[in-house]
């Protein structure tokens with residue numbers, strides 16, 4: 001299959017402007033006759049559904065949550081990037097584009113990323129108009145902060161709850177369209193299959209989670225905005241219900257899954273404390289503006305800390321290794337996530353970890369507290385403050401900046417991070433991989449679009465902080481509403497799609513068979529236990545570091561686990577007539593068991609290291625990722641044809657006309 | 668610390684219309700580092716291993732931001748810790764040998780779905796009635812063209828921190844939704860962008876709240892005490908002001924204008 005990214009011709013800087021003004025339009029009277037299904041009402045889905053509604057399309061929007069406001073986007077903490085250059089610190093659309101391409105280790109499509117940088121500024125305007133209370137300065141203008149992998153301050157934020165405020169903004173716009181009748185919202189409905197008619201995506205099979213009934217929904221086009229699949233690892237910072245089912249069921253119908261092995265492991269999360277653990281909690285990257293990451297230099301100090309005989313505060317300054325500052329002087333604690341995560345792993349592998357499990361490093365705010373305290377005292381006219389005053393004032397400043405994150409840390413760990421350095425460790429956070437899409441955000445299936453984290457489009461092999469919110473909202477508010485016209489302009493004569501056609505009946509029957517099969521196994525092991533075991537395999541062999549031997553073994557183990565699942569899983573209750581969360585989980589885990597294998601296959605086939613994909617066989621002498629641009633500067637888009645045949649690789653070669661491929665250095 | 672042994676009294680109700688009851692479970696080996704929901708996960712694993720129906724409860728982010736988790740623990744919505752959602756509550760706040768009672772949020776407008784799960788769609792409908800600023804995508808002007816004082820934006824944020832969980836309703840003897848509604852009204856009315864529609868918004872949201880069957884506010888303020896995001900009852904006072912002046916000006920308009928529609 002030849003993959004055509006459909007990048008418009010012309011210079012990079014003009015592509016989008018020109019394309020946008022030439023893309024075919026659908027006239028208002030025709031829009032009213034066209035139905036669009038949007039699956040997902042997180043940032044990407046809510047933004048898209050609301051905007052389609054405003055434009056006059058008939059929209060049906062689905063979420064498995066009880067309300068659109070619960071989508072996982074709500075949990076984003078740190079901020080959202082935009083090339084506003086309000087700081088006058090040299091930022092520009094080009095710089096945001098360049099940082100994103102470089103941050104992604106040169107594995108993203110130039111044209112998409114440039115467009116993202118261009119529309120980033122509109123997002124901030126839109127959000128402010130919706131009433132998003134971004135942080136402001138005393139002069140009343142918007143405030144910014146810095147995130148990893150960049151040297152400008154372009155991140156807009158709303159305390160530590162940026163995702164919440166942006167999602168509420170999108171949710172309110174969506175609610176307005178629901179009240180106007182342009183959007184019909186289906187809460188507690190889970191998409192379990194994609195329906196194709198004559199090679200085009202024309203609808204979905206959804207399960208009403210309250211009653212268990214299957215429903216057929218038809219439309220002229222289907223948009224997936226169903227989020228990422230990080231929960232394939234079981235433990236991650238994702239919300240518990242995040243899953244791959246909508247995307248995976250589309251892959252089962254012929255959509256291609258791109259770069260599935262590109263996973264982001266976030267360096268600063270609260271470490272695992274026990275085997276009952278259900279999820280991991282992120283400590284926002286914004287903390288690395290002020291937190292210094294370190295481990296003891298001596299193994300005996302680390303051992304004493306692990307045994308509870310010493311604490312971080314007992315280690316003298318000279319006996320600490322601020323390893324990010326040492327290894328990457330140019331970016332210090334603000335290196336990109338993949339680099340910071342690997343460095344923490346290396347430190348722990350060397351026996352320098354500081355939690356009882358051996359898997360944690362310190363993130364320390366004492367220097368920041370001291371610095372802020374002195375500066376605050378001096379603005380108050382006290383030029384020789386005593387240590388207690390400095391500490392007190394400094395803690396207040398830090399509290400204002402990060403109070404909610406510190407409180408969250410204390411609630412979970414029971415330790416006071418103002419007094420003791422935080423303990424942190426990397427955890428699965430985001431999936432750069434996802435459904436393959438072209439410049440229109442259309443998958444290889446005509447009429448099927450993908451937006452937000454569920455597509456692969458903009459972040460290459462590593463996403464920069466504060467760029468996912470930007471991408472989700474860019475896709476939903478400012479890209480899809482134009483690009484979908486390219487498909488729909490040819491559909492204005494297509495009558496309403498009939499949800500009673502044989503294709504729909506068959507897809508519903510297929511889904512019912514799948515559910516009945518799971519219910520009838522009546523084995524002995526819980527769904528949860530299978531998910532945990534899959535997660536362990538993925539984390540150990542397809543996590544922060546990967547090698548051919550481990551990956552080969554992982555593939556074998558996943559296949560065995562899958563067989564066991566279909567022989568011995570126990571799903572209680574019944575499939576209809578009741579609310580059955582265990583069955584919901586079972587369907588999701590079943591899909592993770594297939595997706596996990598594909599991730600391993602992708603990781604095996606990519607014989608280079610890039611971004612979040614670190615193959616131990618391919619590294620420099622200093623332990624940095626070693627890319628192979630001659631052979632692997634492509635998007636790996638996989639076709640999946642079931643358990644019995646190997647997935648088929650389709651390549652989209654990446655063409656770099658505007659940036660020069662360099663080895664990524666943050667030294 | 669040694670692991671704890673707990674007795675749980677959990678509300679079990681298989682279907683919306685079936686009769687519910689408390690069922691007792693004994694749970695050993697509860698670690699103080701577990702979250703309350705992880706403790707329930709362990710209970711459910713035990714139940715599933717005995718092929719019994721696990722306890723249904725709602726949850727998603729497990730970090731206090733999505734507003735999905737909802738249960739009444741020992742008489743308190745989200746449990747006894749102030750400023751804490753159920754998912755953020757950790758077992759270190761309980762003692763070995765404790766008996767813990769767990770039941771769903773109770774309110775006419777929040778019907779039980781199963782066990783500890785209730786339906787809170789009424790909140791969505793209240794937002795749909797006016798909890799937004801009427802602006803289409805692409806109509807916005809530059810974000811910095813309208814300065815907003817740090818104080819106003821911060822006060823707006825305090826109200827916008829509401830997670831829509833419904834604990835305020837569960838805490839209120841009248842099952843009133845005033846804290847939730849007032850938080851949304853304040854969030855938007857405190858910003859210049861939202862001021863324009865403030866009165867209409869207040870009227871329509873309150874009207875919908877009444878239609879949904881939430882009770883009246885009689886200033887008990889139990890809502891503020893139980894709200895995990897510490898939303899202040901001052902918002903209710905602001906809502907009342909907005910509502911009263913809106914009632915006036917809207918009547919006036921109707922008198923003079925005559926069917927502007």
Ligand SMILES: Cc1cc2nc3c(=O)[nH]c(=O)nc-3n(C[C@H](O)[C@H](O)[C@H](O)COP(=O)(O)OP(=O)(O)OC[C@H]3O[C@@H](n4cnc5c(N)ncnc54)[C@H](O)[C@@H]3O)c2cc1C
Pocket residue numbers: 039040041042043044045062063064065068071072073074075076077078079080162163189190191192225226227228237238239242243245246282429430451452453454465466467468469470472
């Ligand atoms: C803890 C945390 C903090 C983060 N912080 C930041 C940050 O500071 N800045 C940043 O830029 N990014 C951040 N991210 C990443 C960012 O939040 C996500 O990538 C982004 O919000 C994803 O948005 P989305 O709209 O694509 O998907 P989601 O918000 O995950 O929404 C998915 C939607 O799809 C629905 N859905 C899924 N499957 C189905 C189905 N089968 N049927 C029906 N509905 C379905 C869900 O119900 C939901 O409505 C963070 C992520 C985490 C985990």
Ligand code: SF4
Pocket residue numbers: 828829830831832833834835836846847850893894895896897898
């Ligand atoms: S006001 Fe508080 S208790 Fe009520 S819904 Fe909002 S966060 Fe929950």
Ligand code: FES
Pocket residue numbers: 725726727728729730731732733734735736752753754755
């Ligand atoms: S599960 Fe999200 S707030 Fe508790």
